Amino acid sequence: MSPAEGQRFRIGIDVGGTFTDVVVSSGSAVWSAKASTTPGEVGRGVLDACSKVAGRIGLSPEELLSRAERVGLGTTAVTNVLAARTGLRTGLVTTAGFEDFVMFDRSRPQVEGGWRILATHILSRSQIVGIRERIDRSGTVLLPLDPGEVIQRVGQLVHTERVEAVAVSFLWSFRNPVHEETAVGLIMAAFPDLVVTSGAQLAPVIRESERTNLALLNAYCSGALGGIEALASAFRASGCQVPVLLMHSGGGMETIEHARRFPVSLAASGPAGGVAGAAKIAGDSGTLNALTCDMGGTSTDVSVIVGGVAARQTRGELMGFWAPLPRVDVESIGAGGGSIGWIDARGMLRVGPRSAGAIPGPACYGRGGADPTVTDALVVLGYIAPDAFLGGEMPLDFDAAWNACEQLGAGLGLGPEETAWGIRTLALEGMVKAIRVALRSKGCDPREYALISYGGCAGLFTADLAAAAGVAKVLVPRLASTLSAFGVATSDVRLERAISVGMVLPGDRSRLSGLAGRVSAAVEADLQDDGGDDQPRRSTFIEADIRFRGQAHELRVPVRALQQLGAASWDQLEVDFRDEYARRYGKGALTDSPVEVIVLRAIAIEAAGGDELRMSHPSSNGKETTIIRRVVTGPHEFADISVIDADTLASEARVEGPVIVDGADTTIWVPKGAALAVDAAGTIAINLAATYAMGDRA
């Protein structure tokens, strides 16, 4: 049935490593499609996916695009450039006397063959030049900058090192940017072809190494947007009348123009889209606090949603570099569907972090993989039906999975099914550990949280995972595998700017208000630059990075919307900080020490609107289709389990476990003692009985 004339659509596209997913929503209905990602030519895979989904709607691709009221794109373009180290040849201009520590490796240490392995740096030492200048912690100039020296040294970088981009980052430039701004201006005027970035401008926050890294990475990936720009023109040529918005690392959207100035903001676009989609699903189900668990081929990403908002981090490791890039806080553990089971030096079964990846992939993919993976284990145990994988689009080789488990088991004195059970259980243990530590480190009480799982075979683990972590409820989106695209389709435009403060409260409140006004004006100007004039959907609010004086870490605490900002807001901020601190670390952790505001951040939002947008799913009103399958439910336990076809699951249905729900998109395991319910949006909720606990099985 073709949609009504004049019907408008929201389109979300997620370009992943293997597949490009597209989700289209009309507000009342949702369609999705998948196509293979075309590396090096992003546009083709995207257009393929759009054609497919347009066909499902009953439109031509041009009709679909010309009726788009919003197009969002999640992309790994920048991620890939950083991962493969294929960015621009970049130079660094920094304070003389401090050049050598730029190369210092602060990434998580790895060991290979007995050696510690360092991350490959994007610079060589000869691409770093030191300029004599110095500003102290109060912003006072101790040694003035010599313009001639800047031009001369950058000239060397250009001529000898043939750099295409230059990052400028001086000590204390976030407190007094005069030298950095002067140097940037000089370089841009003298070398108009160079890409020039400034650490203080991108992130005016303390810690020079992190600011420097951000400026460097930004310069380095400035050439990465070519494919996206080409795609945007292709869309325009097809009649698309709205700008393509990009999902940035912070879980919001930005325009291509904004991304051009701040390309590194796309570095963690992929995971951000999924978490944004999960936050939307959680909100639609009336759940404000949730853990998300995204199980991919090589890893599982865990993040936390508090009060409907994805937890963000303002600093952390990015492809081997510590950088102050605001982004959705995602903890990645090395256990995914492709993680390989192996026997360690003690003769014990282990799972991951080595993964079979997409090529050769699990043994059951029949692409030459011989090691048993988590997916193989799930096939052997009966949780995944070989003929129903991806809706039957990709038949799996049961014998290959069985043989792989059998072979590994021989070394352990275990049969293939026991081995498979071991692989599944150990993968689960790894995820339990990550979730517990994630909750503990954010001071969260698991009983107040729901677990949202998506991606690959996550649905087969979630119920057990939730039980072990003390979470009472599980949500599984019906279109779990295209959740990132859904997040991209539904997220707000969200831009952020920071300004350095360094003030002990109560302090000079008018100065605080003045700084807040300045940073807000800057971020609102960013939003304005991005076009559009939809004032009613716009809002700006202020957050503070705040801590007890002398601490090393700050908490990020909301101040309040700019319009209501007054002297009292700053008193309230201190109260809110202490409350948040006590909530996380216990009342006993509070001290009487003074509190200091380190940074103010202004966040400008342009709401996506479309409150009615739901990831609804056509529900069957008929009888559920059920078959019976033999499933391994314990080390030596088998049961005949009902398997319900997900497409025949009625809305508002309630089913008692044990049961498996099998769909094209995801497969869900509901253990004994737990119950499944479908809500109006099609989201499947699993409620765990109090009596069900991991301990029962041991």
Add this chain to the structure above:
Amino acid sequence: VEAKAGIGAVELEILRSRLDAVAEEAAVAIKQTAVSPIVTDSGDYSAALLDGSGRLLAGGGFAQGHWFVATHVVRSTLAKYGRDIAPGDVFVANDPHAGGGYHPADAVVHEPIFVNGALVAWTALSSHLMDIGGIQAGGFPMAATECYQEGLRLPAVRLFRAGVENTDVWDIFRNNIRIAEQCEMDLRALVAGSHVACDRTAELVCGMGSEIFLAAADDLINLTRREVTRRLRLIEDGIYEVHNWAEWGQTLLPISCRLAVTEGRLSFDFTGTTDQTSHFINSKPYIVASLIGVSIWSTMARDLPINEGLFLPFDVHCPEGSILNCRAPAPISAAHIYAARVAEQVAMECLRLALAASPDRDPSHRLTGWYGSALGTSLFVHEAHQRVIRVHNGTTQGSSAGEGRDGYDLLPSLTTTALPPGMSDVEVWEDGDPCLFESRNHRPGAEAGAGAFRAGAACEVRCRPHGVRRWIGQTMGTRAWLPLQGAAGGTPGARVEYALVSTDGTERRLANQQLGIEVTDQDVFVTRAATGGGFGDPLDRDLDRVAADVRDERITPEIAATVYGVLFREDGPVSEEASLELRDQMRRDRLARARRPAVALVDGDLDALYDGPAGPLYVGVVQRGRVALSQSGTPLSVSPGRWTEGCAVLEEPLERSGGPEILVRSYLDPVTGRSLYVEAVPLGAPTTFLTSPHRWTGAAPLRTSPGMLRMTGPERQ
């Protein structure tokens, strides 16, 4: 797996994974509730889980050295209180002389875990408290001459008795330390972590039953022990010795280790080590054992879980009353960073000698130069009050080189994964303390640590008071005199240096342990961290690598010529011909300057001795029957003599700056002049190492009498 617990391999691994998770969760709880940056930022904290008898099961947090120390603490508490230990008791101990941990500032909170009335497990958590009382602020009272001056000394006492807070002990704690509020919060963070670990562990044990849990704990320990032992069996049985010195002021304090390797068992015997001193550098055997265990793990067993089983295959003997096994009233505040680190270092050098003599060694058990015992920190206070400025940044060493690999810049080792403490950003230091960094870069002058593979660069920090008129404080450095050594003929590294530079540019060296230093805002305080040693003879360094080091301004063309024998053409590139010629000349010069071997062997006469076992003795030295030969085929010695006996020996003084006279002694191939082993020793000290595998000492008996050997050497010429 011969499992005692009667549970399967999978269930056993699940248990291990859960114990790990419990320890990690407890560690996260400490980090989240502590307030001091040394915990929250530098990561100086730990959480260990032990079984009911005090055996280590799992550890969390970054301070891995704490984990095995925890076993000493819990065992001491068990011995002290016996059956008088009840659920809800929470103990704290900090005195290494009385059941404490790493050093007095690292208080150890420990709590028994009971299930159905039986003591099944313990927690033991520790972090660095910023003060512990005593004659100096900051927990490192260098002026102390006995432990009574070092601050509050707690044997195991109860912070909580049966769940009820023991306010008396908290009162004593608060009344004895300077920044009581901050330290109390950090101590309570350990209690918070302990409660997390207790609850989770009790849950786990209840789920599986105490008996099965304890048997499974045995199994996990045995799994690690068995695999560590299997790896140690690949090491050639025999005796390996290394002698080195700890330093205090002008005095060199001998620390000797004799390692006996016997079928996969290691015995480290420190007999010959100096007596305890009246400075805070004394230590305890359990601390030495912990350091050695973590080093063995990091070299040979990184893929294995750390538990008691790692520590069972080796033992440590430190003579009673020695600096490594001191008795009260010896001060002990630096028990984990001074003499104990030298002990760890000589023990690990013994192990590396053994690995180098082992034909079957696992290639991933890497040979490198020395690391780990060089320290360059300092403590200052504002002139106005007693707030400690912080331990200043000087510990970012350059690592020793290893086989086939240059050392890393600003990292202590090629193989361990620890980050150097104090590598925070300059802005973080300047924000917190009244200081200004003039520079923080690679230390200039990279002729030390030379080799076919060279050491990495260390850092030099230059800073001065800013916003205050002066600082008063102390340097706390090691290795002012004896550098870290290289391996396989690489030269020793650069030593730790402190200096004050005044406005006119004159540099005044400071001692490495000096009290009462005044730094005014007209001075620049300079710390130069140590570098490790090189690997292999510098004259064997690849020409292109030398050229790259010159291009990167790591070394000057002059050092390229004088240390590496590399010359450049006028238009830039390396002149290969001239360089090779220069290298030949330099090797001939070495031999000319060297002492000829006391005994030189003539190859033709030794034919009868070549029968018998063969294998490596050291890098570049092999055993064939009863003869040790260098790579060039030159016979060096006959079993059971030291292989160095046949080397030409070159001794050259190391630049002296007011301390004891140190020689760099190179053992050269007497024919080619290649450097085979280099040691830095005090004037008059004999050879500091011995490689004596049983394969060598017990080689087939002589079929010709020694009298038949034709002797050559200086005495005949």
